[in-house]
Amino acid sequence: MEKFALIVAGGNGSRMGSEIPKQFLNIAGKPILMRTIEKFSQYDSSIHFFLVLPSGEFDRWKNLCKKHHFEIQHKLVKGGNSRFLSVKNGLSQIPNTGIVFIHDGVRPLVSLKTLSLCEEMAKTKGNALPVIQVNESLRIIGKDGSHAVDRAFYRLVQTPQTFRTDLIKRAYFSIDDNEFTDDASVFETLDKTINLVKGNSENIKITCPVDLKIAETLYPVQG
């Protein structure tokens, strides 16, 4: 079964307080985005990579690849005005047979174990979603103030959200609502059950300077 990785990196880095979009900032001396692609390639070097970037960033990325002698083959895909449209653009280039890992470009700390769990579950059940437990008390905000809820019933969702390509393409191409920020929610419009697998707690999404400091400390995640 062919495997595809759709690496989504459409962000503009505004929360980083940096001129450079966050996916291009360095971790352990190389752009975050390269570290992310390297991790998947380390997991399975036969994966076909599709990298979604704002088209205005293609040149910057190509120059970075030259500078860092980055040689993992990948195809560039033009980002859309929302995450939904960016993923849709990427999926339109991926065949109908196989599985696809849809992954945030700014999550270089995904573990090999998480990738393996996602792949196995998606192969057997059609989809997989890596999640972790909530470690803090949780409250819900309503019209009459906030109330404690039992965190044991909640999970935090990571990526790669992993799917049989035919199914996730059917979901994405049968709706037009581009407010979705999460592939599993799009997939659920097919009325199918989502299968949860255990993620790894280090697999944080790097969105602010504190995250970058943390990621630099944790990199690389073993196993």
Next chain:
Amino acid sequence: MEKFALIVAGGNGSRMGSEIPKQFLNIAGKPILMRTIEKFSQYDSSIHFFLVLPSGEFDRWKNLCKKHHFEIQHKLVKGGNSRFLSVKNGLSQIPNTGIVFIHDGVRPLVSLKTLSLCEEMAKTKGNALPVIQVNESLRIIGKDGSHAVDRAFYRLVQTPQTFRTDLIKRAYFSIDDNEFTDDASVFETLDKTINLVKGNSENIKITCPVDLKIAETLYPVQG
């Protein structure tokens, strides 16, 4: 108005994979628990400290205080078999007038700003709870599988949970259920509204080796 800090450190460190309870492990060269108390003392040196420890750990703590020349005055309180009972033991020693910060001993990264917001809100409204937004997609687990929920309506709860001492004592001493793991939930049994204030994202609870690495990187939090 007198101020009290009830620092709760009853844990046994089993998740740390360490023989030494987590609150005694070092951050920047000193036990986590000292760093936590130092932060509060830096915020306001007139705070009266009550430190809840398992009684079997009193000697270890006293020796550490000698070794590190730790001179911030504090009273030791014997922990109970649950967090609820530990806090109750601590509250029984605190007068009825004033405000009390109830804080996890393993959160040394609370900011001065968070402490200030908690104090101001508790003084004017009787209680304050520091919370942060949920940065990941969130799912709820039910009998028929899991479903996406809108993370915008949820908040993650930190400490110090801060209260007028008379109110929180009334709440703790009017119930016997020791399953509560969160002071705000105990307080809510009084049918009072909980007031949320903005916490600081660095204020993590150190419960596993990854947390300790992260905390070491972030320490000290400024402001």
